[in-house]
Amino acid sequence: xxxxxKSQLINIFSNxxxxxxxxxxxxxxxxxTEHHYNAWFTVNSVLHAVKAIxxxxxxxxxxxxxxxxxxxxxxxxxxxxxxxxxxxxLVGFHDVLCVLISGNxxxxxxxxQDARLIKCILEILATIEPHFKEQYSFVERLTDFDAVIxxxxxxxxxxxxxxxxKVPNIIRKNRSSVAVLRGDExxxxxxxxxxxxxxxxxxxxxxxxxxxVPKGYNFNFFFESIExxxxxxxxxxxxxxxxxxxxxxxxxxxxxxxxxxxLLKEDTRLASPLGVLYFEYYDDLEEAKxxxxxxxxxxxxxxxxxxxxxxxxxxxxGQSQQPALWDYADGVDTMAFLxxx
Numbered sequence: 001x002x003x004x005x006k007s008q009l010i011n012i013f014s015n016x017x018x019x020x021x022x023x024x025x026x027x028x029x030x031x032x033t034e035h036h037y038n039a040w041f042t043v044n045s046v047l048h049a050v051k052a053i054x055x056x057x058x059x060x061x062x063x064x065x066x067x068x069x070x071x072x073x074x075x076x077x078x079x080x081x082x083x084x085x086x087x088x089x090l091v092g093f094h095d096v097l098c099v100l101i102s103g104n105x106x107x108x109x110x111x112x113q114d115a116r117l118i119k120c121i122l123e124i125l126a127t128i129e130p131h132f133k134e135q136y137s138f139v140e141r142l143t144d145f146d147a148v149i150x151x152x153x154x155x156x157x158x159x160x161x162x163x164x165x166k167v168p169n170i171i172r173k174n175r176s177s178v179a180v181l182r183g184d185e186x187x188x189x190x191x192x193x194x195x196x197x198x199x200x201x202x203x204x205x206x207x208x209x210x211x212x213v214p215k216g217y218n219f220n221f222f223f224e225s226i227e228x229x230x231x232x233x234x235x236x237x238x239x240x241x242x243x244x245x246x247x248x249x250x251x252x253x254x255x256x257x258x259x260x261x262x263l264l265k266e267d268t269r270l271a272s273p274l275g276v277l278y279f280e281y282y283d284d285l286e287e288a289k290x291x292x293x294x295x296x297x298x299x300x301x302x303x304x305x306x307x308x309x310x311x312x313x314x315x316x317x318g319q320s321q322q323p324a325l326w327d328y329a330d331g332v333d334t335m336a337f338l339x340x341x
Contacts, residue, residue, distance in 0.1 A: 003131060006071050009101055010062045012129045017057025019124050020050050030120050034089070038113050039237050041089050045200050046117065049089035052322055053121075065325040069339050071102060078104045080338065081145035083152065083160070084118070086111025088200040093118060094325075095149050095334060096136070100125075102338040106136040107145055149334065170337055172330050175205045175300040176270040177320055180212045180288055181222075182306055185317075189305060190225030192318030196303050197262075198229045199321045201238050202274055205300040205329070206320045209272040211264075211279040212288045223259045233261035242275030270298055300329070 004012065023031060031050060034041035080099045084092025092110070096118065099106040110118055119138065126133045142148070148164040150157075151172040160171045179193055196208040233239050245263055249256045257264040267278040282288040285306065292302060292310045301313045303320050313327055328334055 006066050009066065009071060010059055012125075013057050013062055013097070013101065014059045015128050016121075016125050017054045019128070020054030020057070020121070023050060024124075027120055027124065030116055034117065037116065038086075040201055040203060041114070042235070046089045048199065050117070053090060053093055056323070056325055061325050066101070068326070069102070069335050071339070078146040078338075079107055079144060080104050081107045081109065081142040081148040081150075081164070083109045083142070083148070083150035084111050084114070085151040086113030088204045089114060090117050090121070091204065092151065093121065094329070095151070096122070098334040098338055100132060100135050102335060104135075104338055107142055108136055108138045109140070109142055110138060147338075151329070168337070170332055170334065174271065175298055175330060176209045177206050177300045178210045178212060178270065178292065178302050179208045180292070180302060180304040180306055180308065181214070181217065183214045183217055185305065187221070187225045189317045190222055191228065193303060194226040194229045195318045196320040197226070197277060198232055201232065201235065204321060206323065208303055208320060209278060210270050211277060212282055212291065213279055215281045215283055217281065219257055219264060223257075226262070227259070230261045238275060241273065245273050245276050270295060301327075
């Protein structure tokens with residue numbers, strides 16, 4: 001059983017948030033060296049992820065979030081196995097947070113791509129409240145668990161369902177994010193959309209990989225508005241992906257647009273390769289909404305200034321990689337799962 005009431009939990013985790021907004025020397029050392037272990041984890045990307053979590057863990061949002069659940073002395077101390085992804089820095093933190101704050105025990109199978117950061121942040125949490133040292137452990141293989149939350153691909157999800165199907169579980173598959181443009185967006189809005197496309201090099205499921213645009217849309221203004229992100233091409237791994245896809249399109253004579261650091265290609269699929277942004281035209285907004293509804297189980301979030309009435313989360317430009325505590329992956333309420341099972 002959790003030994004903390006709601007007020008105490010808010011205090012503990014808001015303190016953690018403050019520590020992440022202003023990282024100490026130890027955390028800064030990890031932030032500055034992560035690229036040695038994972039070339040995608042640049043200093044700017046990791047710092048962005050750490051500070052985003054810090055901002056998320058504020059008193060007001062923690063209070064609003066926890067008001068939806070019975071967290072005082074909640075949970076039965078279940079052992080919850082967590083298989084974390086490692087595509088972007090600290091992508092699995094929210095699952096760990098939910099398990100700890102609900103009074104359960106986290107068996108953490110961290111990704112080899114992103115183990116050091118999550119360990120460091122949990123060590124910081126333990127300095128704020130030592131009891132949390134007793135609420136988690138890192139494991140190489142999950143055994144003796146009561147429930148599982150596993151994040152992977154469409155392929156790994158089949159294995160997860162086979163191995164973990166007999167216990168309560170949340171199993172996540174591939175998802176992508178989409179932006180819907182009306183054609184009258186400002187330069188500032190399109191600049192902010194650049195964050196949704198390029199933050200973390202486009203590796204996250206909340207990164208925009210597809211645009212829905214009105215028929216006849218002129219991409220010149222879009223390209224002008226995102227030109228500031230051109231430095232991304234200097235990252236070796238991104239550069240390799242961009243030029244590989246460019247060569248494929250040229251060899252195959254595939255029609256595409258190119259601004260020397262991003263390729264735009266008309267395609268009905270949602271998930272584009274790195275260095276590529278798919279787009280699709282629509283005749284009217286109802287057609288765009290129908291497309292979104294049809295693909296809803298493969299969409300993580302939608303970026304748009306249009307008040308769309310769809311099942312998926314809709315966020316404003318520049319907000320896709322700044323989820324709030326209640327913006328659950330795949331729209332599945334992790335806290336409800338942990339407190340009701």
